[in-house]
Amino acid sequence: MRALLRSLRLPRGYSTPAFLAYLAVILLVALVPQVSRKPLILHMWIMVFLAIAQGSAWNVVGGYAGQYSVGHAAYFGMGAYITMLLLELFQVAPWYGILVAVAGSVVLSLIIGTITFRLRGPYFVLASISMAEIIRLAALHFKDVTRGAEGILLNSIPPLETPWFVVKFLGKVPFFYASLGLAVIIISVNWLVQHSKLGYTFQAIREDQDAAHSLGINPTLHKNLALMISAAFTASAGGLFALYVRFIDPNIAFGIDVSVQAVLICIIGGIGTILGPVVGSVVLVLLSETLRNPKWLVQAGLMGDESTTVAFIEAHLSNAHVLFYGVLVVVVVLFAPDGFLGLLRDATNRVKKRAAARRPPPSQPAPAAE
Amino acid sequence: MPPILEIKNVSKHFGGLAANSDVSFDVGLGEIVGLIGPNGAGKTTLFNCITGYYPPTKGDVLFKGARINGLQPDAVCRLGMVRTWQKVRPLAKMTVLDNVMVGALARTHSLTVARQVAREQLRVVRLEHRTSFLAGGLPIGERKKLEVARALATRPEMLLLDEVMGGLNQAESEEIILLILDLKKLGLTQVVIEHDMKAIMRLSDRLVVLNSGEKLAEGPPREVATNKDVVTAYLGEAVDA
Numbered sequence: 137m138r139a140l141l142r143s144l145r146l147p148r149g150y151s152t153p154a155f156l157a158y159l160a161v162i163l164l165v166a167l168v169p170q171v172s173r174k175p176l177i178l179h180m181w182i183m184v185f186l187a188i189a190q191g192s193a194w195n196v197v198g199g200y201a202g203q204y205s206v207g208h209a210a211y212f213g214m215g216a217y218i219t220m221l222l223l224e225l226f227q228v229a230p231w232y233g234i235l236v237a238v239a240g241s242v243v244l245s246l247i248i249g250t251i252t253f254r255l256r257g258p259y260f261v262l263a264s265i266s267m268a269e270i271i272r273l274a275a276l277h278f279k280d281v282t283r284g285a286e287g288i289l290l291n292s293i294p295p296l297e298t299p300w301f302v303v304k305f306l307g308k309v310p311f312f313y314a315s316l317g318l319a320v321i322i323i324s325v326n327w328l329v330q331h332s333k334l335g336y337t338f339q340a341i342r343e344d345q346d347a348a349h350s351l352g353i354n355p356t357l358h359k360n361l362a363l364m365i366s367a368a369f370t371a372s373a374g375g376l377f378a379l380y381v382r383f384i385d386p387n388i389a390f391g392i393d394v395s396v397q398a399v400l401i402c403i404i405g406g407i408g409t410i411l412g413p414v415v416g417s418v419v420l421v422l423l424s425e426t427l428r429n430p431k432w433l434v435q436a437g438l439m440g441d442e443s444t445t446v447a448f449i450e451a452h453l454s455n456a457h458v459l460f461y462g463v464l465v466v467v468v469v470l471f472a473p474d475g476f477l478g479l480l481r482d483a484t485n486r487v488k489k490r491a492a493a494r495r496p497p498p499s500q501p502a503p504a505a506e
Numbered sequence: 507m508p509p510i511l512e513i514k515n516v517s518k519h520f521g522g523l524a525a526n527s528d529v530s531f532d533v534g535l536g537e538i539v540g541l542i543g544p545n546g547a548g549k550t551t552l553f554n555c556i557t558g559y560y561p562p563t564k565g566d567v568l569f570k571g572a573r574i575n576g577l578q579p580d581a582v583c584r585l586g587m588v589r590t591w592q593k594v595r596p597l598a599k600m601t602v603l604d605n606v607m608v609g610a611l612a613r614t615h616s617l618t619v620a621r622q623v624a625r626e627q628l629r630v631v632r633l634e635h636r637t638s639f640l641a642g643g644l645p646i647g648e649r650k651k652l653e654v655a656r657a658l659a660t661r662p663e664m665l666l667l668d669e670v671m672g673g674l675n676q677a678e679s680e681e682i683i684l685l686i687l688d689l690k691k692l693g694l695t696q697v698v699i700e701h702d703m704k705a706i707m708r709l710s711d712r713l714v715v716l717n718s719g720e721k722l723a724e725g726p727p728r729e730v731a732t733n734k735d736v737v738t739a740y741l742g743e744a745v746d747a
Contacts, residue, residue: 333611333620340608343597350557350591352583352612352660 162320169309176432178308184421185315186377190394191401191413192322193369198399199408200329201362202342203253207264208370208398210248210271211241213389215371216378217275220288231296234375238368245367249360256345265392272390287385290378311380318376322369326410329365338362342408370398400461404468406475415476423464427457507534510664510695511556511587516565516575518548518555518719525551526719528565533664533697538690540710540727541699544739547716549699550592553666557589558582569664583612586663590670592699594649598642602633605641605652609659620659627655631685647678654685664695671702679705707731715739 168181190212197203218237222228228236252263275282282288293305303310329335337358340348345355378384388394397420402408405416425432430449433439439446472479509532518526526548533539541549555562558579567575569587577585588609597605606624607617614620628634631651636644641652650670657665667686671679683705686696700706706713706727713730715722717739723730730736 331617333615333617336604336608336611336617336620339600339604340597343599344595346559347591347595347597348608349559349579350583350589351609351656352580352588353608354578354580 162316166313166316169312173309174435175308176429176435178312180421180425180432180436182308182311182315182380183425184417185312185319186373186380187397187401187417187421188319188414189315189322189373189376190370190398191405191417192319192326192410193366193373194398195326195366195402195408195413196329196338196369197359197362197366199402199412200335200338200342201359202338202408203359203362204261204399205252205264205363205366206261206392206395206399207248207252207266207268208366209390209392209394210268211245211367211370212374212377212394212398213268213271213275213384213386214241214244215374216384216389217282217288218371219375220290220378220384221281223290223293224288227294229294229296230375230379234372237375238371241367241371241374242364245363246360249363253356253359253363265395268390268392268395272386272392275386275390282386285385285387287383287388290382293379305379311376315376315380318369318372322373323410323414325365325369326413330410334358334361339408400465402475403465404475406477409475409477412475412477419464419476420461423460424457427453427460430454507537509533510535510570511697512566512568513552513556514566514568516552516555516562516567518551518560519563524719526555526562526716529716529719529721530565531714531721531724533695534711536690536693536695537711538686538696538698538709540706540713541697541716542701542703542706542713543716543722546718548719549716550668551719552716553589553668553697553699556582557587557666583660583662586661587666588657588660588662588664589666590650590653590657590668592668592672594646594653596641596644596649596652598640600641601637602628602639602641602644602652603637606655606659609656612660623659623661624655627659630658631655632681646673647675650674650678650682654682658689662694664697665689667696667698667700669699669701671700671705683709703731 169178190208194205194208197205215234215237218240219230219233222233222236223230248264248267252260252267255263276284278284279286295305296303305311329338337348337353340351340353341355341358349355374389378389401413401416401420403416404419405414406412427449430446433446434441434443468475474481511533513532514530516526516529517524529548529552531539541552543549551560554560555575556567558574558577558581562575565575566573569582569585574582574585597608600608603621603624606627607620610620610623610627614623625634625637628637631654633648633651633655636648641649644652654667654670671682674682679702686698686709689696698706698709700709710727712725713727714724715730715733715736722739723733723736725733
């Protein structure tokens with residue numbers, strides 16, 4: 137928690153304590169499978185990591201560049217499908233297949249970007265939704281390639297062989313580390329974006345595209361660049377997701393739920409921040425998994441075997457997670473427009489201000505929060 | 507004075523409306539040219555044509571001898587010509603420093619260099635006390651200054667100011683006037699759109715008057731101010747008793 141608070145105030149540029157805190161958190165999380173190997177617990181972690189990957193990837197184009205794409209299912213699904221099809225049809229090991237999937241999604245993002253970035257604001261959002269829907273319908277229709285609504289079921293995953301070690305993808309532990317690694321990479325990419333010229337460029341476009349244009353920024357180029365980065369990582373999340381659940385069909389991979397989830401994660405956590413998608417993922421995954429399968433609470437030892445809460449959720453709320461999403465978004469948009477992270481930041485600012493008020497007043501007014 | 511900007515027979519039509527028709531004039535190196543005219547005369551449209559926001563329907567814009575119509579605004583900026591906006595466009599959720607850094611990053615890839623340039627420019631426009639404020643929270647006078655600082659940070663050879671004094675009080679306007687004159691001393695060429703006649707007479711080496719999209723007059727401020735056509739455009743025809 138302290139690490140979280142500290143990195144909230146991360147100054148522009150490199151900061152050693154924040155970086156060490158980041159490393160420490162990663163290490164701690166990496167130790168989880170050594171402590172508990174209960175499948176449902178590991179499943180929760182994996183879902184959180186995949187959500188972080190998805191949300192942080194969206195954050196690059198949606199949060200920093202301000203282009204609210206609600207069509208990221210296109211890249212997620214493309215990543216999932218290319219990985220699965222290469223494995224099923226050509227026996228390409230998925231760890232290379234994902235690279236092909238990433239390349240494919242980047243190409244797709246260039247095509248979609250070229251078409252949709254001519255539009256701004258709500259029109260762009262609508263265009264991005266329709267692009268993903270076109271691809272979903274195409275995946276349903278062209279059965280020869282995609283097997284349509286039947287979907288693709290994976291039988292076994294070949295082991296990853298490197299000169300140094302061999303990883304067999306049995307059970308949940310390898311997926312735990314793979315998805316953790318992916319999440320860490322994407323969070324780091326967000327950090328790099330925020331602390332580079334690219335980040336300034338993206339944010340300038342988000343704040344005012346015309347002003348950015350007059351200051352020597354090419355908006356079309358940079359919006360496409362942001363989308364490419366975002367699509368690449370969304371695709372890798374999609375590929376890993378497909379391998380993990382071992383089954384995809386067009387609705388799972390290209391469905392609008394996938395697109396909406398990426399946006400929700402960021403809205404709930406805090407758009408355009410590094411930690412926002414992390415916080416949002418934890419909240420959203422906990423909520424949806426608890427509602428869908430409250431048994432994990434029992435396995436985690438948080439609730440007793442006979443818990444009436446678990447029984448109640450199972451009996452009455454098991455299909456209500458979409459309803460809860462809706463309510464949550466309304467509450468967040470109304471009361472915490474900067475997400476949970478914004479609430480936290482406001483709270484720390486208030487504490488600081490109160491502390492400052494006790495001291496003699498400063499000669500200059502306090503600067504606004506960053 | 508060799509011309510740095512040549513505007514040759516520029517016309518801009520929106521459907522049947524001629525916002526600019528056949529406007530020609532030159533801007534000399536290091537000169538301040540005032541662009542005036544009644545509302546709707548086509549001043550801002552001309553700015554948009556010069557800086558690449560609209561391609562002119564007809565005519566050419568030459569900057570440093572090279573034709574620039576058809577270039578995008580970012581390319582024009584990199585060539586050394588930058589404009590400010592009549593309706594200010596602060597990057598609201600970024601700090602004042604970050605705003606100016608965005609301008610500075612047009613010339614460098616290093617954030618450190620950009621930060622240095624930005625601080626320098628904030629000092630030039632006297633905004634250094636607002637460095638870490640969010641740009642969206644500034645009062646109008648300071649937003650206008652921020653607009654100028656951000657434009658200057660791109661290291662332009664030519665600055666187009668679109669009503670930087672609009673909405674400012676006397677003291678603030680005076681500050682901007684002194685700033686523009688200081689920049690002139692440093693050799694910066696400027697084209698200034700302004701409604702405040704007293705200010706524009708003081709600033710300009712030459713005035714260009716637009717009316718209904720056409721160039722009405724051009725010349726030294728004193729001459730233009732007594733030009734019969736200009737007076738008519740601003741005040742209407744004299745009524746015979």
